[in-house]
Amino acid sequence: MNNKHFECLICGRRYESQPSTEGLCPMCGGTVIIQYNYDNLRSAIGKEIFISRQDSMWRYGELLPIPIEYSVSIGEGWTPLHRAIRLSEVLVRNLLIKNETLNPTGSFLDRGASVVIGYAKMRRFSSVHTDIPGNLAASLAAYAARAGMKCVVHVREVFDQAKIYQILSYGAELQLSSAADFHEGYYIGPANPYVLEGVKTIAFEIAEQLSWRVPDWVIIPAGNGGLLISLWKGFWELRELNLVNSMPKFAITQLSSCNPIVKAIGGEKSSRCISTIAKDIAIPKPLHLRAAVKVLKDRGVATSVTEEEIISSMKLLARYEGILAEPAAAAALAGLKKLIENGVMDQGDEVVIVITGSGLKDPSTIVKSFSEYSITGLLSAKNTRLGKTKLLILKLLANSPHHGYELMKLLQIELGSKITTTTVYQHLKELENMGLIELAGVSRIGGKYRKLYKLTRRGELILKAFSEE
């Protein structure tokens, strides 16, 4: 292994080993990256050497911080970079997709997990723990399982349910504790420099897959900013080693309801952070904020997109290119559309968009986004169990929106029995949770505000399915 050291991207301090548990600079809180002896490496590696090795991110072993014999692998990396033939017709002429959904757990973070779990193995840790219950935890859980290591995930708030189940499937342990109070094993947070090192191999692969050329633009989603720092570092190293002769420009996309990096570039402070569909990138205080701003001010742009724009990009990717992306990943495509509209990107630019995670990780968003399509609606309708009262409520709401009290009166007429307001509201709550009815508005009756309910598109489909039976 080549000599390496740790270096803060903000204050420039050097450290011989990882300087803090979370991985940030203890002096200034800045992003810390691992640096190698590039003078030595220049003569030791070359394009031909990489090409002669197997198709894996570990073919760049000299540029990774652990010896390859410690690597923990389940087939991460070396994902395809392919021309987006159909999307190129409607967006930019030269659009390429780096499809990271094909990693073992469906996320680009498998690259980071492969390196960091390998590092924990080398250090003879028998367990690892993390407090980021999203894609990183899922990757760590899988790679810890592969290495025969215990993995603990600290959970303090409600996160995406599907991701929690994915984490549990790999045998990780969930704990309602804080990472700071837990003193067992190696802690892996989103700023861990070994994770960043694994992720940077995306840049190496893009350059090699383009025959050692860099694209004009690389577009990615951003939460903490770790992917941006990793990609910047990867391309920077290739240039430092004379393997490529330029750097791409970077475009990051954030949610318009949570865009602290976008705001920081404009000199503003972020005030709020709300997200219902892309929690992995809804980070109010990004750990790599200063480093990300530095990179983007030098060579990049930042843009924000709404959740509706993300959902429409999910559909576009799936229907034009056959790639089902999770919302955070589809945000990059929504960002590209916006940059084209704003004239930031030229029609002739070569653009690589990194699709970071699979839509299969987030079935609830897929159900919400695609339930308007009748076949799906009708198929799921067959499995929906509805009692007589609920069905009657749906029929009544199909005619016109009603509030709870009105429904109670109508149900009493139809069923000829006493039905209480409490029971009606319980049914309404359950139907709302099933996605069959939704709020149509609020009306003021007799000095009281009453919620009006109406059928959703899914509710209509299900009522239709039941009526046809």
Ligand SMILES: [Zn+2]
């Ligand atoms: Zn520093």
